[in-house]
Amino acid sequence: xxxxxxxxxxxxxxxxxxxxxxxxxxxxxxxxxxxxxxxxxxxxxxxxxxxxxxxxxxxxxxxxxxxxxxxxxxxxxxxxxxxxxxxxxxxxxxxxxxxxxxxxxxxxxxxxxxxxxxxxxxxxxxxxxxxxxxxxxxxxxxxxxxxxxxxxxxxxxxxxxxxxxxxxxxxxxxxxxxxxxxxxxxxxxxxxxxxxxxxxxxxxxxxx
Amino acid sequence: xxxxxxxxxxxxxxxxxxxxxxxxxxxxxxxxxxxxxxxxxxxxxxxxxxxxxxxxxxxxxxxxxxxxxxxxxxxxxxxxxxxxxxxxxxxxxxxxxxxxxxxxxxxxxxxxxxxxxxxxxxxxxxxxxxxxxxxxxxxxxxxxxxxxxxxxxxxxxxxxxxxxxxxxxxxxxxxxxxxxxxxxxxxxxxxxxxxxxxxxxxxxxxxxxxxxxxxxxxxxxxxxxxxxxxxxx
Numbered sequence: 001x002x003x004x005x006x007x008x009x010x011x012x013x014x015x016x017x018x019x020x021x022x023x024x025x026x027x028x029x030x031x032x033x034x035x036x037x038x039x040x041x042x043x044x045x046x047x048x049x050x051x052x053x054x055x056x057x058x059x060x061x062x063x064x065x066x067x068x069x070x071x072x073x074x075x076x077x078x079x080x081x082x083x084x085x086x087x088x089x090x091x092x093x094x095x096x097x098x099x100x101x102x103x104x105x106x107x108x109x110x111x112x113x114x115x116x117x118x119x120x121x122x123x124x125x126x127x128x129x130x131x132x133x134x135x136x137x138x139x140x141x142x143x144x145x146x147x148x149x150x151x152x153x154x155x156x157x158x159x160x161x162x163x164x165x166x167x168x169x170x171x172x173x174x175x176x177x178x179x180x181x182x183x184x185x186x187x188x189x190x191x192x193x194x195x196x197x198x199x200x201x202x203x204x205x206x207x208x
Numbered sequence: 209x210x211x212x213x214x215x216x217x218x219x220x221x222x223x224x225x226x227x228x229x230x231x232x233x234x235x236x237x238x239x240x241x242x243x244x245x246x247x248x249x250x251x252x253x254x255x256x257x258x259x260x261x262x263x264x265x266x267x268x269x270x271x272x273x274x275x276x277x278x279x280x281x282x283x284x285x286x287x288x289x290x291x292x293x294x295x296x297x298x299x300x301x302x303x304x305x306x307x308x309x310x311x312x313x314x315x316x317x318x319x320x321x322x323x324x325x326x327x328x329x330x331x332x333x334x335x336x337x338x339x340x341x342x343x344x345x346x347x348x349x350x351x352x353x354x355x356x357x358x359x360x361x362x363x364x365x366x367x368x369x370x371x372x373x374x375x376x377x378x379x380x381x382x383x384x385x386x387x388x389x390x391x392x393x394x395x396x397x398x399x400x401x402x403x404x405x406x407x408x409x410x411x412x413x414x415x416x417x418x419x420x421x422x423x424x425x426x427x428x429x430x431x432x433x434x435x436x437x438x439x440x441x
Contacts, residue, residue: 064231065231065233066223066317068222068228069228069231069232072232073231073232076232076236076239077239079239080238083246084242084243084246087254088250090250091249091250091257094258155351171352176351176352177350177351178353
């Protein structure tokens with residue numbers, strides 16, 4: 001595998017095939033736990049651990065898993081990593097674990113994870129599978145951070161719990177409530193697509 | 209006929225049932241092995257975290273205390289138990305100062321809030337029959353409104369010296385009786401829930417406590433591993 005190919009496998013998840021902004025997968029954690037930057041970081045890290053770990057195992061074992069039982073086996077592998085992540089978070093950062101609550105366990109059903117096993121890890125050797133998973137994790141992490149920090153700045157007037165605007169700031173409470181997740185995600189998707197359209201238009205203009 | 213042929217043909221390149229079963233059984237076993245290992249590593253840390261958080265909360269709601277005893281209600285009598293003991297009996301916590309004097313009880317209770325269960329811990333001084341502190345342990349109240357039950361210092365201060373007789377009552381127009389709590393504007397339901405949970409705790413416990421001044425003595429320091437370093441100097 002050439003370095004360029006490896007680089008491509010890694011970076012495609014960050015921009016070109018970003019799991020949240022382009023594939024619009026994994027919306028449940030994206031909307032539910034991004035009311036603060038800290039929660040976004042914890043969710044992104046837990047998802048990255050599960051995604052990279054399960055992609056590696058699935059890819060390493062892909063020749064031994066008969067295709068008739070592959071989904072069941074993938075789910076067992078994913079659920080194992082999720083449960084380990086759940087226990088480790090509860091032991092290391094109980095406060096964050098309490099905030100994220102059931103959403104850690106719900107990583108099992110995050111479409112990004114099973115999607116990568118089916119689309120990539122199940123048919124590629126371990127190295128590209130891990131690179132692909134790492135790229136997707138970084139893309140997901142960036143997306144969660146965009147939402148989490150925007151919502152925390154607007155909704156609580158702070159970032160990572162550090163107040164930004166002083167005591168006179170009246171928090172825009174709806175931003176940390178569920179509707180705020182939809183509003184910010186909608187805004188970011190709009191921006192993302194606008195940038196993409198402009199890029200395409202410019203390319204079309206250049207070639208014409 | 210074609211159906212039978214297809215089935216047989218299809219079977220030719222399919223793995224046998226034994227192979228499928230073995231794959232699933234093996235992955236299940238591997239997963240079970242990994243999980244039991246992770247469980248063994250993390251469980252003691254999680255339990256220690258929880259015990260530490262609870263002790264810190266007790267010290268907070270019973271002002272002036274530096275040691276905690278766990279007291280189980282058995283046959284109408286409070287019996288000191290070890291912090292590690294698992295019991296189905298109702299448990300209350302006693303707070304003691306450095307000289308071993310009893311400073312108050314900490315009562316844990318839970319009840320319905322606006323969105324989900326509110327779990328709280330409150331300090332109670334039997335000598336004055338007053339609530340002397342309150343801390344929310346877990347809640348999912350609305351951010352910005354209901355979460356003021358623990359974020360608003362002025363609301364929490366209501367519970368630093370609050371008479372429990374005849375009953376803790378939530379009022380909206382400012383507190384002028386010793387048993388009144390000033391409601392949070394926009395979060396009356398959450399405010400009332402906190403008062404109700406404490407009243408329910410009192411209804412259960414106040415009849416079962418020994419007379420004031422006859423509380424169980426402070427625990428021996430050896431029976432309180434971690435209490436000293438977890439407590440205030």
